[in-house]
Amino acid sequence: MxxxxxxxxxxxxxxxxxxxxxxxxxxxxxxxxxxxxxxxxxxxxxxxxxxxxxxxxxxxxxxxxxxxxxxxxxxxxxxxxxxxxxxxxxxxxxxxxxxxxxxGKAMTIVAAAKYKVTFRDSAKPTFDWQSELREYLSGEHLMATKKTKSGEKEIDMKPLIFDYDIKDEALYILISAGSVNNLKASLIIDNFMKSKGIEMDTIIGLQLHKMETYCAGEDSKGSYIVPLISHSESDKIYVTFPE
Amino acid sequence: MNEKLALSDEILLSVDKPERYIGNEVNSVTKDKNKVDIRFAMCFPDVYEIGMSHLGIQILYGLFNSYDDVWCERVYSPWVDLDKVMREKNIPLFALESQEPVKNFDFLGFTIQYEMCYTNILQVLDLSGIPLKSCDRTWDDPIVIGGGPCTYNAEPMAEFFDLFYIGEGETRYRELFDLYKESKKNGDSREQFLRKCAKVPGIYVPSLYEIKYNDDWTIASINPMYEDVPQLVVKEMVTDLSDAFYPTKPVVPFIKATQDRVVLEVMRGCIRGCRFCQAGMLYRPLREKDVEVLEKYAVQLLENTGYEEISLSSLSSSDYSGLPELIDFLIDYCRKKKINISLPSLRIDAFSLDVMSKVQDIKKSSLTFAPEAGSQRMRDVINKGLTEEVILKGAHDAFEGGWNRVKLYFMLGLPGETDEDIEGIGDIANKIAKEYFDTVPKENRHGRTVDIVASTSFFVPKPFTPFQWAPMASKEDFLEKANTTRRGIMAQLNQKHIKYNWHETDASVMEGILARGDRRIADVILKAYKKGCIYDAWSEHFHYDVWMETFAECGIEPTFYTTRERSKDEIFPWDMLNCGVTKQFLYREWETAMSGKVSPNCRQQCMGCGARSYNVGVCMEEKTGRN
Known part of the structure; x- marks a missing residue:
């Protein structure tokens, strides 16, 4: 076997x-x-x-x-x-x-994922969303309402975002994923747009592209995430996990 | 992979099951459109999951794409949600493989499997931007051709088709394609091309026939308009099925289709001669495929698709003479490969019970009997050679084998049916329940009990059957008959073990009108479509009241087509077609039925139906004599 x-x-x-x-x-x-x-x-x-x-x-x-x-x-x-x-x-x-x-099983060990997020043509904001989003993401807390099985829950998205970059009309974002602290990339954009007074259907409006899926680990240098298949030490990204 | 889709991401994400519209399935065929002469769009006018389950299209798709000069693609009816979007945004209907508009194709072929899809055919033409009526089309439009069982009387749809292909598709399409290429090269007009098509055996060109009517609304005459157009179009048929093309790389859908398995066609035709059954007449004579050929195909099909289940397809698999050998092979092969075997249309007897116990989980499966009628008298009238004794013996053996669930299928509204015949349904269901309690002692039941489901459908007389002369019951009669059945079941001792389901009456009435309808119904279909009728085969989308209102507006009395008994020499709308079985034979069978007598099956004795003229299959076998 x-x-x-x-x-x-x-x-x-x-x-x-x-x-x-x-x-x-x-x-x-x-x-x-x-x-x-x-x-x-x-x-x-x-x-x-x-x-x-x-x-x-x-x-x-x-x-x-x-x-x-x-x-x-x-x-x-x-x-x-x-x-x-x-x-x-x-x-x-x-x-x-x-x-x-x-x-561990792939299903249970997922800890983070990296996405490229772009707007589909029909949903492209008419304002300079790249600068606005950069400013939004720099906030100390990013509060959002997350739908869960038992109802709705107020969460702070900020500690669930490990890294991001905005360039070439796209948001590249590394976020917490998996069964414990799953953050949807679309939730970030949804709340960003809401902060601009705009309601959008993120399923139709956003094109998500998953770039990598990571599991968590810990070594002498601290806690890290690493792709589910990794052939090199250099794949490790050291992060601080939320409480 | 075809990256370019006809529909935008936004549209695809806003409709149910976008997978229906994106093509790119495993084994779908993509060709260079500049390197083919003929582009054929093959349509099943219903939703994708239904259409993808149809074997006939897979056969023709594979066959056409085996020709270098032809590229055949698939089209299905957009579901009602996308239908709305396409109309709003003026998006032309496209074929799945190239995602290009159907309008640009050379041929648009429809398989017409049931009458209730007629408005969906108009939907597909309309969304494609093709004029609905044949007479309004030009060379800018595809040649619209229909095939399948309903073409044996597609007269209500005649105006909307350029051509009908009568019979099995494997034989004449190559000839038709060559004729098309030649006509295009010669610069023939569309009319000239259609006229030439009329000379191809099996091709019926409806626009080349003139129908005259009597004052009593019946047909006075059917005449070809030109001398070189045949008076009778004779059914096309594959003579050697073992040698015929069979698609060993069928398209495998991403979503679960209704038929989510390999389908192995073991034979065509049926020896039984049930008098209500159109398929039993249309596909005569019975022709079997060689076991070795089927074994080879089974392996190739499973390897090429990755399906985890294989099913045998035929009208009555128990009559396939190589069945024990084929089953042995499949059980052995499928066990190794962890593949399930599904065996529909098997008669319940010692052999089939033994086979089923090997391939199914007895606890989960149920037994199916189709007595079709409640009394022996009525079963003799319809020539269903199933007796109560055989049913009870089968049930007894099955209960001993561990089964405890039984499904029973019946029809209501059969010719000459009485209340006693209907009450027989409850009676036989009760006897089966009693058989269970007599067969399985209490200590062996392990908390289980017998569970019987009796279902009735309403009988719709079909063209080219002995019952084509029969009056169909009215909607009110149907309801009364269903009530009588229910009361009959409720009165039984074991009634709490019997569940009763019945079909809706409205759809059956509509099917009855269309099945034996004529060209004058075209106006009603067109008008009903324009009022929004599509997906009539789906009860939630079928609007009986709209249809009846439209009949009234068009001044057509629906009962002319349904509850009226036809006289012996009435000219039927489909009398320009010859399905291989003669009208004389059908009438003889109608008379035999009315005298309550059964006829032997094709293996026992030849009844001279006419199909022997093809000199193939069961017609060539030695007869065993009656019983």
Whole structure:
């Protein structure tokens, strides 16, 4: 039994495929590629596969992750090549790595994500949003109402933003993600626009592009985040996690 | 990958299931449009998930794209939300692969699978910017061609089509494409081209026939307008199915289609001759595919699609002579590959129960019987060779095997049906429940009990069946019959184990009008469409009152088409077509039905239906004699 983590991109028209359908898509791709995936026990066995984080319909990504459990593998390169040979170009396996016994599930270890956020043409602000946004983000507290399962909650977004940059008509932002302190990039823009007195439908108005998904770690230099598949020490980004 | 979509991100994100409109599915075919001569848009006039489940389109899509000079793409009806946006913003309907307007194509083909999709055909033409009526089109518009079961009487839609293809699509399209290329090269007019098409076997050109009517509204005559146009258009048929094209790389949708599995067609046609069944007549004679061919296709299809389920397709899979061998192969292969096998249309007997116990979870699956009628008398009238004894024996064996859920399908409104026939529905459901309690002792029930669902649909007489002469029941009769059924079930001892469902009456009445309708109904369809009727096959979008109001406005009495009994020599709107089965045979069967007698099936004895003229399939087999 071998656990393998795959990194894949989701681009072009494929961005309109919802998360459940992406899962179904992978199940079929694995069969087409004839990979020796492990199945669950029971009367209707399913492939052992676990996705890191669902991506919104309409968002693109260069850093989606899925863990798969195989009965046997040749090499991770072989898995990558065989899948890519049978997949739609919109979803492409970019990297693959064998997981150790102690590695957590992709789904549970996500701690941060980096996004590129742009306005779709129909929603482009008529004012100099880049300077205004820079000023907004420099505030000491960035209060927002977050919808949760149990209702609404007032949160401060500021400590959940690790880093950002605004250039070339885009916001590049590294934010807390995962099951504990998940911040949506769209929530930031939503509140920024509200601060300008503008209500916008962020699902339709914003194009989100996920650039990387990170998990958390700690070493002698402090706490850091690192891509879910990392081949180099230099991938580590040292951050301060919120309380 | 085609990056350029016809719809903007904003539109796609504001409609339900944008995946319906983006193409790019696995196995979809993209070609260089400058390197093909013919661009064919193949449409199933319903929503994507329904259309993508249709085998016929997958076959023709694969076949056409196997030709170097043809690029076939797919089109489906935009759902009502996108329909609205496209009208508001004047966005032309596009084909999925190229995302380019359908209007620019050479052909627009519709598969017409059910009558209730007629307004969706107008929707697709309208959104494409193609004139709705054939007579208003020019060479700037695609040639609009229809195929599928409803073309055996698409007279209500005749004005909207340039051509109908009568029969199985595999045989004549190549010829039609060559003719098209030649006509374009010669600079023929569109009319000249259509006239030439009339000479291609199986091609019916509705504009080349003149229909005259009697004062009593029946048809007086159907005549070709020119000497070189055939009086009778004869159905096209594949003679060697094993050798025929089969798509081994079908398009795999991203979203879950209704048919979310590999579909393996094992044969065409049916030997049974149920008198209500149009498919049983249209696809005669029964032709089987070789087991070896099917085994090869099964493996290729599963490898090329990645589906986790395979299903056998035919009108009556139990009649496929290679079934045990094929099933053995599939069970063995699918077990290794963790693939499910789904076996619809199997008759319940010892063999099928054994097979089902191997491929299904008995606790989750249910048994399906389709007695179609409640009494033996009525089952003889419709020639459904299923007896109460066989049903109870099947149920008994199944209950012993661990099943406890049973689905029963019946029709109401069959010709000559009486209250006693209807009451038989409750009676047989009760007997099945009793069979369970007699078969399974209390200590073996483990807290489970028997669960029977009886469903009734309303019988709609169809062209090219022995019942094409029969009056259809009225809406009021249907409701009364459903009530009688319900009361009959409620009166049973085991009634709390029997659940009863019935279909809506309005849609059945509408289907009945269209099924045996004529060209004069076109005005009603057009007017109803203009009033906003689309997706009539979806009960939430079907507006019976609007349709009835439109019939009144057009001065057409719907009951002329439904509740009226036809005389023996009445000329039917579809009499310019020959489906391989003669009208004489159908009338003989109608008379046999009225005398309450059954007819043997095609393997037992040839009844001389006419399909033998094709010299293929079951017609060539040695007969076993009655029973």
């Amino acid at each position: 071998v656990k393998v983590r795959l990194k894949y991109s989701k681009n072009g028209p494929i961005k309109f495929i919802g998360h459940l359908d992406v899962m179904r898509y992978f199940q079929k791709a694995i069969r087409r590629a004839d990979l020796d995936i492990k199945y669950s026990e029971g009367y209707s066995p399913h492939q052992l596969m676990s996705f890191a984080q669902p991506l919104n319909v309409g968002a693109t990504s260069d850093a989606e992750y899925v863990d798969m459990t195989f009965e046997s593998i040749t090499t991770v390169d072989d898995i990558q090549n065989r899948l890519n040979a049978t997949m739609n170009e919109g979803i492409k396996i970019l990297d693959a790595a064998v997981l150790g016994d102690n590695d």
